[in-house]
Amino acid sequence: xxxxxxxxxxxxxxxxxxxxxxxxxxxxxxxxxxxxxxxxxxxxxxxxxxxxxxxxxxxxxxxxxxxxxxxxxxxxxxxxxxxxxxxxxxxxxxxxxxxxxxxxxxxxxxxxxxxxxxxxxxxxxxxxxxxxxxxxxxxxxxxxxxxxxxxxxxxxxxxxxxxxxxxxxxxxxxxxxxxxxxxxxxxxxxxxxxxxxxxxxxxxxxxxxxxxxxxxxxxxxxxxxxxxxxxxxxxxxxxxxxxxxxxxxxxxxxxxxxxxxxxxxxxxxxxxxxxxxxxxxxxxxxxxxxxxxxxxxxxxxxxxxxxxxxxxxxxxxxxxxxxxxxx
Amino acid sequence: xxxxxxxxxxxxxxxxxxxxxxxxxxxxxxxxxxxxxxxxxxxxxxxxxxxxxxxxxxxxxxxxxxxxxxxxxxxxxxxxxxxxxxxxxxxxxxxxxxxxxxxxxxxxxxxxxxxxxxxxxxxxxxxxxxxxxxxxxxxxxxxxxxxxxxxxxxxxxxxxxxxxxxxxxxxxxxxxxxxxxxxxxxxxxxxxxxxxxxxxxxxxxxxxxxxxxxxxxxxxxxxxxxxxxxxxxxxxxxxxxxxxxxxxxxxxxxxxxxxxxxxxxxxxxxxxxxxxxxxxxxxxxxxxxxxxxxxxxxxxxxxxxxxxxxxxxxxxxxxxxxxxxxx
DNA sequence: CTGAAAGCGCTTACAG
DNA sequence: CTGAAAGCGCTTACAG
Numbered sequence: 001x002x003x004x005x006x007x008x009x010x011x012x013x014x015x016x017x018x019x020x021x022x023x024x025x026x027x028x029x030x031x032x033x034x035x036x037x038x039x040x041x042x043x044x045x046x047x048x049x050x051x052x053x054x055x056x057x058x059x060x061x062x063x064x065x066x067x068x069x070x071x072x073x074x075x076x077x078x079x080x081x082x083x084x085x086x087x088x089x090x091x092x093x094x095x096x097x098x099x100x101x102x103x104x105x106x107x108x109x110x111x112x113x114x115x116x117x118x119x120x121x122x123x124x125x126x127x128x129x130x131x132x133x134x135x136x137x138x139x140x141x142x143x144x145x146x147x148x149x150x151x152x153x154x155x156x157x158x159x160x161x162x163x164x165x166x167x168x169x170x171x172x173x174x175x176x177x178x179x180x181x182x183x184x185x186x187x188x189x190x191x192x193x194x195x196x197x198x199x200x201x202x203x204x205x206x207x208x209x210x211x212x213x214x215x216x217x218x219x220x221x222x223x224x225x226x227x228x229x230x231x232x233x234x235x236x237x238x239x240x241x242x243x244x245x246x247x248x249x250x251x252x253x254x255x256x257x258x259x260x261x262x263x264x265x266x267x268x269x270x271x272x273x274x275x276x277x278x279x280x281x282x283x284x285x286x287x288x289x290x291x292x293x294x295x296x297x298x299x300x301x302x303x304x305x306x307x308x309x310x311x312x313x314x315x316x317x318x319x320x321x322x323x324x325x326x327x
Numbered sequence: 328x329x330x331x332x333x334x335x336x337x338x339x340x341x342x343x344x345x346x347x348x349x350x351x352x353x354x355x356x357x358x359x360x361x362x363x364x365x366x367x368x369x370x371x372x373x374x375x376x377x378x379x380x381x382x383x384x385x386x387x388x389x390x391x392x393x394x395x396x397x398x399x400x401x402x403x404x405x406x407x408x409x410x411x412x413x414x415x416x417x418x419x420x421x422x423x424x425x426x427x428x429x430x431x432x433x434x435x436x437x438x439x440x441x442x443x444x445x446x447x448x449x450x451x452x453x454x455x456x457x458x459x460x461x462x463x464x465x466x467x468x469x470x471x472x473x474x475x476x477x478x479x480x481x482x483x484x485x486x487x488x489x490x491x492x493x494x495x496x497x498x499x500x501x502x503x504x505x506x507x508x509x510x511x512x513x514x515x516x517x518x519x520x521x522x523x524x525x526x527x528x529x530x531x532x533x534x535x536x537x538x539x540x541x542x543x544x545x546x547x548x549x550x551x552x553x554x555x556x557x558x559x560x561x562x563x564x565x566x567x568x569x570x571x572x573x574x575x576x577x578x579x580x581x582x583x584x585x586x587x588x589x590x591x592x593x594x595x596x597x598x599x600x601x602x603x604x605x606x607x608x609x610x611x612x613x614x615x616x617x618x619x620x621x622x623x624x625x626x627x628x629x630x631x632x633x634x635x636x637x638x639x640x641x642x643x644x645x646x647x648x649x650x651x652x653x654x
Numbered sequence: 655c656t657g658a659a660a661g662c663g664c665t666t667a668c669a670g
Numbered sequence: 671c672t673g674a675a676a677g678c679g680c681t682t683a684c685a686g
Binding site: 004050051052053054055057058063072073074076079080082083086095096097098099100113114116117118119141219223248249251252255274275277278280282 | 410443446546604
């Protein structure tokens with residue numbers, strides 16, 4: 001590798017001090033005579049000089065690097081968050097250092113520590129955990145905001161979709177189609193907001209709650225849950241699925257069981273990823289405002305509020321009606 | 328933010344010089360007396376010291392950062408590459424700086440430049456371009472390897488799946504089912520390797536080639552292509568689709584047209600992403616060895632061959648037989 | 655408007 | 671086995 005050209009090379013070439021090179025490159029903080037500046041710019045061009053960002057980061061104490069911890073890029077929802085955070089950060093001149101975890105608390109902590117040691121200016125954690133209180137133990141001196149959490153996170157700014165209201169609306173929509181009680185496919189953790197929203201809708205409608213099938217937040221998890229749920233002859237005729245990925249699995253289980261959607265079973269899912277637009281049939285889904293969430297998270301990470309402002313911010317979900325609900 | 332604890336703080340606390348702290352932290356290059364080392368470790372523990380990686384990078388001239396340029400994380404194939412590169416790099420103690428582009432040459436160049444200025448030790452470019460020769464103009468002093476290219480890239484190590492043979496095998500498999508000529512859904516660029524493989528299979532079988540429908544590498548692109556392809560009454564009864572994403576769109580077009588898969592039309596796609604396992608019906612697909620490709624790319628980026636070794640490496644694709652081909 | 659010098663937090667010859 | 675010192679490439683008071 002040929003040695004890189006440094007600020008000193010430029011200074012020598014242009015016949016100025018290295019400070020002046022800095023003033024020109026950064027457009028300050030001292031003024032430079034137009035003629036001098038032009039000479040410097042020529043030198044930069046001729047030599048192909050590019051400031052070394054590592055040295056800048058060390059000196060400035062800011063890397064213009066944003067850390068982003070995500071559970072698993074294989075899930076289109078997380079990939080969507082990664083994409084959105086990247087775009088928003090780029091617009092502010094930040095690059096993002098992405099760290100994926102296996103979804104576990106342990107890995108999440110390790111990655112946060114590593115990111116902090118890397119000198120990132122702030123960290124966004126897109127967590128898969130409903131109650132990621134544990135993260136609070138990391139006492140790193142930089143802003144950390146939790147994206148996609150369902151609950152308050154003591155000591156940290158956090159931000160998520162209104163899962164309760166989203167699930168309530170999705171379930172209510174299903175109930176409105178008069179298919180009787182609505183079943184639920186969801187993850188293992190009971191008492192989650194999507195589950196509560198589903199219950200609330202049933203309560204409001206005065207219909208009983210349908211059966212629950214729990215499974216992993218994956219296509220496979222949804223498939224298995226769907227098989228269990230629809231095996232009995234007196235299976236439910238409507239189901240709210242708490243993630244798109246699981247819904248794709250449910251669709252397959254239904255298909256194999258010979259049940260048509262929406263004729264025999266109406267389906268509404270949660271997340272609103274692109275995949276749902278092309279399932280058979282296209283899924284009616286409760287869309288998370290991924291871009292808005294990313295924008296808000298990055299803003300809060302990069303412009304932290306005056307001390308103590310660790311509020312939770314909730315963004316509204318939106319029901320996207322397609323074919324699977326039987327509208 | 329509380330000032331970070333530095334190596335000097337540790338040295339003071341342990342009553343040694345800062346050099347000794349380095350020796351302990353890095354386990355060299357000078358030996359340290361066991362008792363001294365223990366004291367230093369205590370100090371590190373007590374103070375919660377973590378080496379500043381920015382300073383290390385500046386001093387060592389190596390950031391232990393790998394740059395990775397990807398077209399679009401919204402495409403599960405690219406997300407899969409991102410994930411795999413991340414995992415492989417992590418295993419070698421490298422973090423990866425991910426830079427997404429919009430798929431254009433311009434953005435790709437900009438991101439490569441930015442990554443280089445960031446001081447990454449090497450760059451992996453997962454390009455969407457069949458002939459990314461243009462990248463050759465960037466004369467950065469670090470290794471750059473092209474992942475997922477179909478052709479030789481003059482001046483750079485490159486690496487991709489055997490697209491010709493994969494497409495040939497997929498098409499031949501379809502031909503073997505005796506559905507007559509096999510149609511092709513593919514991107515806009517003619518003369519691509521997947522197209523050549525498809526042609527070769529037809530030639531070998533002595534069947535004529537089927538019609539071609541071109542469209543974007545997206546679900547939407549596949550959907551539109553599928554609609555055009557299967558509108559006529561004398562539509563083809565077998566189709567090779569050059570990406571999973573497009574195949575999902577084709578499946579929907581077929582469904583809307585009232586054509587059953589595989590009974591009326593047999594389908595084989597290319598890529599082998601997870602989504603294909605849960606489509607209706609599950610897709611027979613030519614799988615790219617994503618993990619192996621990532622491993623090879625990272626290895627070549629981090630352990631560059633002695634000068635001049637800019638060979639192209641081709642990895643075999645594997646036919647994964649599921650339901651859509653009518654087996 | 656310009657320059658000499660200190661310092662960001664590390665690592666590593668060099669000397670003892 | 672241990673320490674004093676130089677230097678990685680920058681930025682920024684400070685002095686002129």
